[in-house]
Amino acid sequence: MKLQKASAAAATALVIALTATACGGDSGDDSSGGDGGGKITIGIKFDQPGIGLQKPDGTYAGFDVDVATYVAKELGYDAKNIVWKKAPSAERENLIANGDVKLVAASYTINDERKKKVDFAGPYLLAHQDLLVRADDGSITKAEDLNSKKLCSVTGSTSAQNIHDTLAPKADLQEYAGYSECLTGLENKAVDALTTDDSILAGYAAQPELKGKFKLVGLKLSDEPYGIGLKKGDTELKTKVNDALKKMVSDGSWEKAVKANFGPAGYKNEPAPQIAD
């Protein structure tokens, strides 16, 4: 009896999953934001300072927002015709596959697992896993130093897994739901370093109320090429977005956006990554 109920429930869950996936495959095209009414829907992060942040007055700021605005302009959409949609990490693939958004620029690292479901234009930024420490702390200079340190990152994130599996398995790693909790611990010395992509760290450290308190160590612990996610198989759009990104780099807007969003944290950016066709 117990077993029957459990397996029936598992089967139901499976059926729901399959149906949902099937829906996503079929109904994508006509509902996408770009074609009707001259609007384009773009998915960004709403909660990452420096990358994509919803400000109290309802406007959006950050590097991803600047890149997306530029690309949209090149595609023929004015800034006022962009509809921003929240794209949390776990939902990005489905937002694209279901046609809820045309593009996703949300600190979206290009990798093979994700390429199974979506296509990527770019990369438009090469981020690296790095560490944020208190401004007066010089005790971390290489990855091996981490084994005796207390670190903080976000539960289940790639950065946390890297620390745990390869970089510093002996390090004492605290995982929280968000980076803000880690910053509290870093500030009152309960942890020694906060670790994730340097672009995200730079964005946090550049916030006006935190300026001068923290610094980036500058270790390149991993490569995270950020791309713009779009519907799988839409090569025409991919080419257009890539052209827009190339233009953004060549006319200097890219450099300006990097400086404006990450500059105050002492973030030494690399030149724009080569865009693959």
Next chain:
Amino acid sequence: MFDFLDSGQYDLLGAFWVTVQLTLYSAVGSLIWGTLLAGMRVSPVPLLRTFGTGYVNVVRNTPLTLVLVGCSLGLGQTLQFTLGGQDFKSIGFRLAVLGLVAYTSTFVCESIRSGINTVPVGQAEAARALGLSFRQVLTLIVLPQAFRSVVAPLANVLIALTKNTTVAAAIGVAEAAALMKKMIENESSALFAVFAVFAFGFIVLTLPTGLLLGWVSKRVAVKR
């Protein structure tokens, strides 16, 4: 579709074992603290009654995430109150149990108080007439009957507690929900399969609990 489970990369049983441990420790703790709170709320001492009522109403109406993050950031990191844990892993687990006990005990308290109300007033009066003290009346006469009538509501609380342990992922306890976040990060092409695995895992934990305690509840109920 479920091939990510065979990769050997994820310790699914280990994660659910942490969930079970969190549930069991918190269940025992909140049963004890919840019974004490219920005793306070029916006691003849006004100060204890006020404390019990105040505690239940404040903690019960605070979101659990806030309670747990408060335990971890406030008690653990700011006040260095670690409950004897050596590293973040053990400290996080102990603080999560503390938070879950503090929260769940309010629901246990209210269930037990409703059970106390099922015991006819005449019994307490008769016990007092025999010269028993308040503590004797409560522990010898009222509570034994009260517990027998609240097994089913307590089973509800236990099932809710089992699922509430997932909130501990917010302070980094490596239980089922933390593993689910890890899988979502790595297996983005099999998102719904990941959900199905964890939904199934929790059904396996909670369904037998409900059935078993439902049966126990019928067996021990006081026939009036």
